[in-house]
Amino acid sequence: MLVSLSWRNIWRNQTRSMVVVFAIALGLWGGVTSMSLINGWVKQRMNDSIRNEISHIQIHNPQFLQNEEVDKTLNVDSITSLLDTLSGVSAYSARLKIFSMAQTDRANSGLIVLGVNPVSERALSGIPEKIIYGGFLEGAFKIPSIVIGKKAAEELKLVNYEITDSIIKRLERNDEGLASALSELAGKSYRSRPALIRDLQATLKPSLFDRWADAIADSCAGYRLNTPVVLTFQTPTGEMHSAMFRVRGVYRTSNTAFDARVAYVNLNDLVPVSGLDPGQVHEVAVICSDIRKVPSVAKSIASKFSHLKIRPWDEVSPEIALYSALGDFMGMIYVVIILFALAFGIINTMMMSVLERFREFGMLMAIGMNRVRVFTMIMLESVFLTFTGGVVGVLLSTTFVMIFSHTGIDFGMWAEGFEAIGYSSVVYPHITFANYVQITFLVIVTGMLASLWPARRALKLNPMQALRIE
Amino acid sequence: MAIIEVVNVDKIYNDSDVKVVALSGINLMIEQGEFTAIVGPSGSGKTTLLNLLGGLDTPTNGKIRVGDVWLNEMKGSKLIDFRLRNIGFVFQSYNLIPVLTAGENVELIMQLQGVPAMQRKQVAAEMLSKVGLADRVSSRPAKLSGGQQQRVAVARALASRPKFILADEPTANLDGKSAESLLQIMEHLNRTEGVTFIFSTHDQRVVSRARRVILLEDGKIKSDFAQ
Numbered sequence: 001m002l003v004s005l006s007w008r009n010i011w012r013n014q015t016r017s018m019v020v021v022f023a024i025a026l027g028l029w030g031g032v033t034s035m036s037l038i039n040g041w042v043k044q045r046m047n048d049s050i051r052n053e054i055s056h057i058q059i060h061n062p063q064f065l066q067n068e069e070v071d072k073t074l075n076v077d078s079i080t081s082l083l084d085t086l087s088g089v090s091a092y093s094a095r096l097k098i099f100s101m102a103q104t105d106r107a108n109s110g111l112i113v114l115g116v117n118p119v120s121e122r123a124l125s126g127i128p129e130k131i132i133y134g135g136f137l138e139g140a141f142k143i144p145s146i147v148i149g150k151k152a153a154e155e156l157k158l159v160n161y162e163i164t165d166s167i168i169k170r171l172e173r174n175d176e177g178l179a180s181a182l183s184e185l186a187g188k189s190y191r192s193r194p195a196l197i198r199d200l201q202a203t204l205k206p207s208l209f210d211r212w213a214d215a216i217a218d219s220c221a222g223y224r225l226n227t228p229v230v231l232t233f234q235t236p237t238g239e240m241h242s243a244m245f246r247v248r249g250v251y252r253t254s255n256t257a258f259d260a261r262v263a264y265v266n267l268n269d270l271v272p273v274s275g276l277d278p279g280q281v282h283e284v285a286v287i288c289s290d291i292r293k294v295p296s297v298a299k300s301i302a303s304k305f306s307h308l309k310i311r312p313w314d315e316v317s318p319e320i321a322l323y324s325a326l327g328d329f330m331g332m333i334y335v336v337i338i339l340f341a342l343a344f345g346i347i348n349t350m351m352m353s354v355l356e357r358f359r360e361f362g363m364l365m366a367i368g369m370n371r372v373r374v375f376t377m378i379m380l381e382s383v384f385l386t387f388t389g390g391v392v393g394v395l396l397s398t399t400f401v402m403i404f405s406h407t408g409i410d411f412g413m414w415a416e417g418f419e420a421i422g423y424s425s426v427v428y429p430h431i432t433f434a435n436y437v438q439i440t441f442l443v444i445v446t447g448m449l450a451s452l453w454p455a456r457r458a459l460k461l462n463p464m465q466a467l468r469i470e
Numbered sequence: 471m472a473i474i475e476v477v478n479v480d481k482i483y484n485d486s487d488v489k490v491v492a493l494s495g496i497n498l499m500i501e502q503g504e505f506t507a508i509v510g511p512s513g514s515g516k517t518t519l520l521n522l523l524g525g526l527d528t529p530t531n532g533k534i535r536v537g538d539v540w541l542n543e544m545k546g547s548k549l550i551d552f553r554l555r556n557i558g559f560v561f562q563s564y565n566l567i568p569v570l571t572a573g574e575n576v577e578l579i580m581q582l583q584g585v586p587a588m589q590r591k592q593v594a595a596e597m598l599s600k601v602g603l604a605d606r607v608s609s610r611p612a613k614l615s616g617g618q619q620q621r622v623a624v625a626r627a628l629a630s631r632p633k634f635i636l637a638d639e640p641t642a643n644l645d646g647k648s649a650e651s652l653l654q655i656m657e658h659l660n661r662t663e664g665v666t667f668i669f670s671t672h673d674q675r676v677v678s679r680a681r682r683v684i685l686l687e688d689g690k691i692k693s694d695f696a697q
């Protein structure tokens with residue numbers, strides 16, 4: 001009955017209680033939303049990073065990890081025969097990893113060249129699905145293929161920027177003034193993005209330029225497929241070797257730094273020119289069926305191959321694991337700060353409600369309600385009030401998260417900054433059940449703490465004086 | 471043995487600069503089954519005396535026994551628990567919790583006493599029917615008249631099975647008819663069930679129903695007679 005009494009008590013002044021409930025709900029909504037965004041963002045970064053860059057487990061010759069010298073290889077056959085039988089392994093790819101200088105007709109740049117089996121790589125990595133131009137390594141050509149990142153393509157000047165009539169037509173739909181302003185540049189072609197941007201700046205009004213320059217540059221970028229790229233690298237014997245490839249595809253991930261450095265070629269094309277024996281690779285990347293199986297799979301591999309270095313993803317990239325933990329922590333801090341601010345509103349409401357009922361408390365204490373019960377009643381009221389706000393807030397947030405976890409929220413305006421540090425511009429908010437449990441716990445604790453002061457006031461009251469009618 | 475014994479009690483309020491002697495030299499015995507009125511003009515010390523009898527306040531000098539316990543030997547939660555189990559209270563106003571129904575208001579005190587839920591419901595209904603409110607069990611206080619509210623308070627006091635019921639000016643806020651009917655109910659309970667009532671009043675019609683009248687003046691017992 002104390003429970004139902006407390007519940008009814010908080011609805012005595014409905015307006016006042018509703019204000020508090022909605023303040024808490026909105027506060028929590030803000031807190032949970034930012035938490036889910038941070039979480040979603042970090043999780044996405046983690047997934048992207050695992051899928052495109054590091055995989056779940058990496059296997060190396062430990063010496064290779066020290067200086068990445070080309071002759072520090074491992075024998076692939078013994079490993080693949082284990083991986084084929086190990087449960088929990090869903091895909092693996094054995095790679096050569098060679099640092100080379102890449103040269104095109106217009107520029108040169110350093111690349112990390114991965115020699116991969118296209119079929120294995122496609123099963124393991126997200127890169128083949130990130131192709132924005134051309135294709136991946138499948139398909140037979142006389143001159144071997146190379147697939148590079150968008151940023152590398154720009155650095156190697158493999159992009160032509162051509163302002164065609166069809167692009168102008170398309171832009172016309174967005175902004176009429178833009179089309180006429182651009183007609184001056186129609187048919188022009190540029191070899192680099194800065195050159196195009198410079199011309200756009202000279203031609204367009206500042207307002208149009210600010211708004212459209214990047215979009216124009218993106219839409220008129222054309223990659224020069226089949227352009228020859230000469231790779232030069234050191235063989236195990238210390239000689240320099242060169243080989244020609246043709247660009248057959250350009251990929252783009254959310255991590256610009258990765259796109260600038262990593263290129264893919266066919267393992268069979270790389271082995272003969274690398275000076276290494278067939279069957280030797282530098283790295284085996286493994287994806288497990290579930291990230292939670294990683295430790296046990298890593299352990300099974302390590303027990304068979306004690307001479308190799310087996311690193312789970314969080315060892316390969318500790319900062320990713322750290323961000324993930326940090327994201328949770330920051331979200332919680334945010335929720336705590338919001339609840340702390342709300343606590344003052346709750347204290348104020350509870351205090352008013354206690355002061356209004358001084359005579360009633362006097363009566364209850366006179367007829368025999370002891371301090372523990374009075375205290376419990378006030379605390380329950382505060383917890384109910386806070387908890388109601390909490391439930392409404394969690395419902396609001398869940399709705400928000402449910403909607404946007406499918407559609408994502410596009411932070412395109414600031415996308416360039418995000419992508420430079422490896423984060424996608426579209427964020428899918430994400431929140432776990434554990435997060436909700438933590439939030440609920442914090443909400444209840446806040447309610448309890450906020451009831452202490454008002455309850456103290458009620459307990460200090462003298463029933464005889466409270467009842468004396470002046 | 472008398473259920474209440476008051477021995478040489480003084481009550482002096484000292485909280486402001488002036489000290490107020492609210493009661494002085496009170497000696498009093500109250501027996502089981504009495505129906506006693508404490509009367510006197512406003513400020514004569516009626517409320518003070520009832521508060522002392524009910525253990526809501528402590529005398530400056532002297533001592534008070536209720537049943538076989540001296541009240542000055544108890545403090546804090548022990549005293550609250552003693553009140554809960556031994557003394558029924560009816561106040562002039564603010565008796566009831568507005569968000570609880572009449573029945574729940576009566577049940578509340580039994581819950582505090584630890585009576586099981588089933589029994590509580592049954593007793594509450596029984597007590598409310600004793601004060602003529604059988605049909606108002608699920609009404610909230612705001613839906614009841616002042617007289618009905620006071621009757622609910624009496625039912626609540628009864629439900630706790632106290633040694634006696636203290637009522638400080640229970641009719642002060644009631645019209646004549648309601649006051650009359652409340653007194654009738656109290657008297658009936660006293661006569662048929664032996665419930666001890668000690669009530670204060672300055673209403674002459676109420677006084678006339680009492681069987682013993684203690685007259686206070688300036689904190690002293692001026693007269694004490696049966697009628």
Ligand SMILES: Nc1ncnc2c1ncn2[C@@H]1O[C@H](COP(=O)(O)OP(=O)(O)O)[C@@H](O)[C@H]1O
Pocket residue numbers: 483484485490491492510511512513514515516517518519
């Ligand atoms: N808390 C208090 N502090 C100071 N004086 C008080 C207090 N309570 C009562 N008194 C004084 O004690 C006297 C008796 O008061 P009270 O018992 O309320 O009389 P009654 O109920 O007969 O009107 C009055 O003079 C009153 O002013």
Ligand SMILES: [Mg+2]
Pocket residue numbers: 516517518639
């Ligand atoms: Mg009085």
